[in-house]
Amino acid sequence: xxxxxxxxxxxxxxxxxxxxxxxxxxCREGFSGASIDEIAAEACVSRQTIYNHxxxxxxxxxxxxxxVMDRSxxxxxxVLATFPDTADNLENELTAFAVRxxxxxxxxxxxxxxxxxxxxxxxxxxxxxxxxxQHGPGKVGSALAALFSRLAHKGVLAIDDLDLAARQFLALVxxxxxxxxxxxxxxxxxxxxxxxxxxxxxxxxxxxxxxPAPAEA
Amino acid sequence: xxxxxxxxxxxxxxxxxxxxxxxxxxCREGFSGASIDEIAAEACVSRQTIYNHxxxxxxxxxxxxxxVMDRSxxxxxxVLATFPDTADNLENELTAFAVRxxxxxxxxxxxxxxxxxxxxxxxxxxxxxxxxxQHGPGKVGSALAALFSRLAHKGVLAIDDLDLAARQFLALVxxxxxxxxxxxxxxxxxxxxxxxxxxxxxxxxxxxxxxPAPAEA
DNA sequence: GTCAAATTAGACAGTATTGTCTAAAACGTC
DNA sequence: GACGTTTTAGACAATACTGTCTAATTTGAC
Numbered sequence: 001x002x003x004x005x006x007x008x009x010x011x012x013x014x015x016x017x018x019x020x021x022x023x024x025x026x027c028r029e030g031f032s033g034a035s036i037d038e039i040a041a042e043a044c045v046s047r048q049t050i051y052n053h054x055x056x057x058x059x060x061x062x063x064x065x066x067x068v069m070d071r072s073x074x075x076x077x078x079v080l081a082t083f084p085d086t087a088d089n090l091e092n093e094l095t096a097f098a099v100r101x102x103x104x105x106x107x108x109x110x111x112x113x114x115x116x117x118x119x120x121x122x123x124x125x126x127x128x129x130x131x132x133x134q135h136g137p138g139k140v141g142s143a144l145a146a147l148f149s150r151l152a153h154k155g156v157l158a159i160d161d162l163d164l165a166a167r168q169f170l171a172l173v174x175x176x177x178x179x180x181x182x183x184x185x186x187x188x189x190x191x192x193x194x195x196x197x198x199x200x201x202x203x204x205x206x207x208x209x210x211x212p213a214p215a216e217a
Numbered sequence: 218x219x220x221x222x223x224x225x226x227x228x229x230x231x232x233x234x235x236x237x238x239x240x241x242x243x244c245r246e247g248f249s250g251a252s253i254d255e256i257a258a259e260a261c262v263s264r265q266t267i268y269n270h271x272x273x274x275x276x277x278x279x280x281x282x283x284x285v286m287d288r289s290x291x292x293x294x295x296v297l298a299t300f301p302d303t304a305d306n307l308e309n310e311l312t313a314f315a316v317r318x319x320x321x322x323x324x325x326x327x328x329x330x331x332x333x334x335x336x337x338x339x340x341x342x343x344x345x346x347x348x349x350x351q352h353g354p355g356k357v358g359s360a361l362a363a364l365f366s367r368l369a370h371k372g373v374l375a376i377d378d379l380d381l382a383a384r385q386f387l388a389l390v391x392x393x394x395x396x397x398x399x400x401x402x403x404x405x406x407x408x409x410x411x412x413x414x415x416x417x418x419x420x421x422x423x424x425x426x427x428x429p430a431p432a433e434a
Numbered sequence: 435g436t437c438a439a440a441t442t443a444g445a446c447a448g449t450a451t452t453g454t455c456t457a458a459a460a461c462g463t464c
Numbered sequence: 465g466a467c468g469t470t471t472t473a474g475a476c477a478a479t480a481c482t483g484t485c486t487a488a489t490t491t492g493a494c
Contacts, residue, residue: 011470030337033249035451046472051453120247120337123401133396161415168419171392172385179350184340198378202385205423228440252481263442268483 011053017043018050022064027113030120031061062128065117069132072110076140079104083147087156090208091200098173098196106174107181107192115178141166157207165207172199228270234260235267239281244330247337248278279345282334286349289327293357296321300364304373307425308417315390315413323391324398324409332395358383374424382424389416 021043025034036057040047054060079100084093105111114132122129144166151157159165176195180187187195238260242251253274257264271277296317301310322328331349339346361383368374376382393412397404404412 014471028340030247030249032247036453037451046474047452048454048473049471052470056453057451116336118396119333119399122399123245126400129400133400137396164415167393168389168416171388175388175392176384179335179354182336182339183343183346183350198381199385202423206419207422231441253483254481263444264482265443265484266441269440273483274481 014043014045014049015053018045018053018060019064019067021045022060023068023109023113026061026064027109027116031057031124036060062125065125065128065132068110068113069136072105072114073136073139075104075108075110076136077143080140080143080147083144085150087151087154090151090156091197091204094200094204095193095197098200099192101173102177102187102192102196106177107187112181115182137170140170144169156209158209159207165203168206169199169203172203175199231260231262231266232270235262235270235277236281236284238262239277240285240326240330243278243281244333248274248341253277279342282342282345282349285327285330286353289322289331290353290356292321292325292327293353294360297357297360297364300361302367304368304371307368307373308414308421311417311421312410312414315417316409318390319394319404319409319413323394324404329398332399354387357387361386373426375426376424382420385423386416386420389420392416 018039022034022039025039025042028034029038034057036047036050039060040050043050050060054063079097082100083097084090086093114136118129118132141163145162148157148159148165148169149162152159152162157165173196177187177192180191235256239251239256242256242259245251246255251274253264253267256277257267260267267277271280296314299317300314301307303310331353335346335349358380362379365374365376365382365386366379369376369379374382390413394404394409397408
């Protein structure tokens with residue numbers, strides 16, 4: 001009867017197991033298609049346990065989505081922290097950055113889950129996904145814009161609209177891979193590298209300063 | 218008892234009505250979430266009629282998807298036919314083209330339906346959507362590449378990889394709007410115009426030939 | 435008007451699902 | 465080892481959906 005959290009290890013493990021299984025099943029079947037029994041089986045847990053932790057299917061769903069969003073956002077910003085700081089070898093550095101971005105935010109489980117769910121259930125849960133939109137892609141745009149501005153100040157990039165450039169960078173980097181991942185294929189490292197390099201080259205042709213400083217002085 | 222098509226007008230009208238209603242409901246609720254009763258009600262048709270025309274839910278679903286794909290592809294290629302032929306005012310012409318593309322292929326009912334369905338049910342019907350992928354986005358890529366090649370021959374564009382440029386053009390043009398449309402918002406004409414112009418400007422900075430012919434001769 | 439085909443409303447069986455409930459078992463802590 | 469909590473399996477009612485069937489009605493061509 002002591003205060004505190006009795007048997008939290010067990011509970012916590014169950015919760016995690018449920019969240020993980022639920023994410024997989026919701027992603028595979030969508031909200032209506034997913035059945036609690038299926039989730040329970042995949043989590044190796046009894047149905048009642050799920051109802052104990054999450055009152056009803058809807059509660060479980062929002063908990064899963066919030067969980068994945070948190071993880072996904074964390075991954076996103078941890079990759080943003082690796083944005084190149086030096087201007088040497090800009091193409092290579094940006095390419096490597098783009099590869100990291102695609103690997104940890106687009107081509108992994110969480111990324112695929114979120115994209116599928118945003119598309120299939122987004123309109124039904126506007127609040128849930130609006131939050132994601134603002135804190136995820138929204139913030140990434142501004143954060144990336146800020147990072148580009150550093151490079152612009154160094155004179156390696158010539159950007160008039162930073163936010164626009166950030167969104168276009170993301171569009172170029174993501175474009176080809178979304179559909180690939182969606183259909184269950186896992187892009188090879190080589191494909192990731194080539195896609196990223198193509199995107200970065202085009203981006204640099206549009207926004208890069210051609211020759212460091214030929215005249216003007 | 219005459220051969221031919223008895224009462225085809227009536228039948229045809231019902232079929233269209235069913236297809237339209239089914240598309241709306243499948244788009245809103247997904248495959249599992251959609252109920253035949255709901256579709257019947259929305260089509261103002263009895264449930265039995267649906268079962269008469271389409272043997273079962275799955276048959277109806279594939280019929281709907283194929284129908285929307287056909288319409289969507291037709292729209293796509295009819296827009297492709299308006300690709301600018303002259304090199305004067307390239308920015309304006311390409312911008313107008315991009316606006317048309319977004320309007321008739323991305324921001325309309327069919328476009329939204331396909332994107333939602335490809336995302337939510339694509340993995341369950343690989344064959345169905347693989348066909349779409351090849352005949353829709355796939356063919357659009359090559360077709361656009363061929364059109365760009367005409368401009369390249371005229372010396373207004375400098376493109377080494379035509380397919381890549383086509384995909385990047387589409388990525389830049391589509392990027393911002395997909396999410397907007399998804400969440401039920403209809404982008405204003407002004408937004409469409411600005412998005413397209415931004416995309417085209419960046420594309421031209423990357424692939425455009427700066428000054429028609431300053432030296433070299 | 436006649437006749438065949440199409441459509442309708444509704445009942446119906448079969449199945450699946452959600453969410454509740456209960457009693458037994460497992461678990462963890464002391 | 466005892467005790468309270470958590471978990472489990474299963475029964476359970478309530479509901480919803482699919483797909484079939486039937487009998488009555490409407491439709492459209494001739």
